[in-house]
Amino acid sequence: xxKFILTLIILLFSISIFAHGxxxxxxxxxxxxxxxxxxxxxxxxxxxxxxxxMKTRSFDDEIMKIKYELLKADVPFSDYNAYIxxxxxxxxxxxxxxxxxxxxxxxxxxxxxPEGQDDATAVAAVKNIVGPGLANLKKALESK
Amino acid sequence: MITRNxxxxxxxxxxFLLALIxxxxxxxxxxxxxxxxxxxxxxxxxxxxxxxxxxxxIEVGIAPLGITILNKKNLGFIGNVGTDDISVIDTRTDQxxxxxxxxxxxxxxxxxxxxxxxxxxxxxxxNILVISVKKMKVIDSFKVGKTPSxxxxxxxxxxxxxxxxxxxxxxxxNKNNKLIKKLAxxxxxxxxxxxxxxxxxxxxxxxxxxxxDLENWSTKVIKVGAHPYNILTHNNFGFVTxxxxxxxxxxxxxxxxxxxxINTGETPENLDLHLELNILVVTNWGSDSISVYDLKNLNLIxxxxxxxxxxxxxDFILQ
Numbered sequence: 001x002x003k004f005i006l007t008l009i010i011l012l013f014s015i016s017i018f019a020h021g022x023x024x025x026x027x028x029x030x031x032x033x034x035x036x037x038x039x040x041x042x043x044x045x046x047x048x049x050x051x052x053x054m055k056t057r058s059f060d061d062e063i064m065k066i067k068y069e070l071l072k073a074d075v076p077f078s079d080y081n082a083y084i085x086x087x088x089x090x091x092x093x094x095x096x097x098x099x100x101x102x103x104x105x106x107x108x109x110x111x112x113x114p115e116g117q118d119d120a121t122a123v124a125a126v127k128n129i130v131g132p133g134l135a136n137l138k139k140a141l142e143s144k
Numbered sequence: 145m146i147t148r149n150x151x152x153x154x155x156x157x158x159x160f161l162l163a164l165i166x167x168x169x170x171x172x173x174x175x176x177x178x179x180x181x182x183x184x185x186x187x188x189x190x191x192x193x194x195x196x197x198x199x200x201x202i203e204v205g206i207a208p209l210g211i212t213i214l215n216k217k218n219l220g221f222i223g224n225v226g227t228d229d230i231s232v233i234d235t236r237t238d239q240x241x242x243x244x245x246x247x248x249x250x251x252x253x254x255x256x257x258x259x260x261x262x263x264x265x266x267x268x269x270x271n272i273l274v275i276s277v278k279k280m281k282v283i284d285s286f287k288v289g290k291t292p293s294x295x296x297x298x299x300x301x302x303x304x305x306x307x308x309x310x311x312x313x314x315x316x317x318n319k320n321n322k323l324i325k326k327l328a329x330x331x332x333x334x335x336x337x338x339x340x341x342x343x344x345x346x347x348x349x350x351x352x353x354x355x356x357d358l359e360n361w362s363t364k365v366i367k368v369g370a371h372p373y374n375i376l377t378h379n380n381f382g383f384v385t386x387x388x389x390x391x392x393x394x395x396x397x398x399x400x401x402x403x404x405x406i407n408t409g410e411t412p413e414n415l416d417l418h419l420e421l422n423i424l425v426v427t428n429w430g431s432d433s434i435s436v437y438d439l440k441n442l443n444l445i446x447x448x449x450x451x452x453x454x455x456x457x458x459d460f461i462l463q
Contacts, residue, residue: 023183023225023226024429028451
């Protein structure tokens with residue numbers, strides 16, 4: 001009986017990895033910092049706070065863009081993919097750092113959607129990572 | 145004298161008639177246009193492909209995604225995932241002329257070559273809905289495999305072809321809605337295209353494209369970029385949107401290999417062509433824009449800001 005339940009749980013879990021609903025959600029936020037783009041870029045690539053929650057998928061030094069997958073488990077969203085790009089600010093010592101996340105809600109099947117597994121919960125949770133994440137990055141960059 | 149007055153009146157009448165004809169022909173002149181479904185702000189951006197400007201923003205239902213354009217009938221059908229309905233647009237005036245209520249979320253749409261029917265994939269209930277264009281309502285439905293995603297009509301064989309995203313298969317239906325063939329694809333097949341005897345689908349999780357010969361059912365797999373979403377072909381070249389690489393893969397179909405990669409906007413999802421203007425249009429979900437490329441040299445002509453989370457899954461250009 002236990003084996004059967006275990007198999008069922010594993011099956012359900014593996015199905016959930018590969019399926020998602022039809023509407024990807026988007027969170028895109030920016031922060032302006034008083035450091036040069038080159039400086040911002042070098043710090044971002046190694047920023048420990050990001051490394052704790054996201055794994056680097058690829059990066060492009062020329063356009064200063066880094067792509068991430070999620071490391072953190074047990075989150076109320078799924079299929080998370082994000083990229084951070086550093087753009088020039090209004091002067092040489094200013095940069096605009098933009099973080100864009102694409103993800104889906106947890107619940108993949110036909111509505112009605114159980115509480116805590118809907119689009120709104122997913123969006124709120126990602127905003128809660130991106131907002132403070134960018135704020136902490138700004139603090140770290142401008143304190144040096 | 146009477147004759148001169150009559151002549152004068154005749155000239156005025158004819159001029160008025162000519163002016164009327166000119167006015168109406170321009171009013172109803174349908175410029176080549178692209179219709180972009182913006183899933184994030186519940187609108188459709190109408191882009192004039194001659195001037196490359198957004199000329200109108202139409203408010204549709206919630207979370208519009210799929211689209212199909214009926215060129216002969218001057219109609220656009222847009223599926224709204226959030227409100228379980230279809231907005232029908234008259235492409236001469238860009239006004240909504242009808243909202244067709246469904247009892248389910250529509251994912252993608254395609255039309256029969258004679259434009260008498262529109263087929264809709266019912267994602268959650270694993271159905272295909274058949275809409276009569278004349279009656280503007282659902283007249284039939286039939287069960288298919290799990291999570292039907294992309295749908296397209298192959299004219300050569302009169303096949304309706306559907307990708308089943310979560311079972312990694314493609315199903316081929318004949319004109320009587322009967323399943324005649326089921327084939328394995330790569331992981332997570334999504335966007336679809338068909339031309340002559342070939343069918344193509346992008347396997348999102350495998351970073352490949354599957355090509356199926358509809359005559360002998362042989363399959364080929366071609367490696368492309370990261371998380372490809374959709375594909376189309378033109379003159380022995382295939383074009384694939386790589387949503388994570390932010391690029392377009394160019395495939396040489398004579399050797400079935402990727403030969404070039406071109407930068408796009410962020411998270412490019414879907415694509416369509418205008419043959420006369422010789423351009424390729426890509427929708428960029430991440431940059432809320434579309435990128436317009438010259439088909440001859442694949443140079444970027446312009447990136448145009450549209451609405452939030454531009455997608456347009458399906459065919460979205462009015463020829």
